[in-house]
Amino acid sequence: MIKRILSILFGWETVYLTSNIDEYARIRGRLIDNGVKTKIKITNNSSSSVGRSMMAISSNIGENYEIFVRKEDVHKATQIIYSHR
Numbered sequence: 001m002i003k004r005i006l007s008i009l010f011g012w013e014t015v016y017l018t019s020n021i022d023e024y025a026r027i028r029g030r031l032i033d034n035g036v037k038t039k040i041k042i043t044n045n046s047s048s049s050v051g052r053s054m055m056a057i058s059s060n061i062g063e064n065y066e067i068f069v070r071k072e073d074v075h076k077a078t079q080i081i082y083s084h085r
Contacts, residue, residue, distance in 0.1 A: 012039055012068040015077045024065035027081055031069065034080050039068040 018024050024040075031038050045062045069077040
């Protein structure tokens with residue numbers, strides 16, 4: 001119960017999700033430069049990572065990059081992300 005309350009109050013929330021590694025790096029860098037702590041999650045959505053071609057592996061096809069910030073920083077992060085795009 002206490003863990004759930006703490007998670008609600010002080011947890012992390014997704015502020016950006018992309019499959020483009022350059023866009024992910026740009027956005028995360030901008031957040032960090034502005035003092036916003038981040039966590040990331042990289043997921044592979046391809047049907048089979050074993051059978052992927054070398055082209056798919058080198059271009060990160062099927063990978064999603066999710067950026068999380070602390071709940072109290074969501075508003076600040078959103079302003080940073082969507083200003084000066």
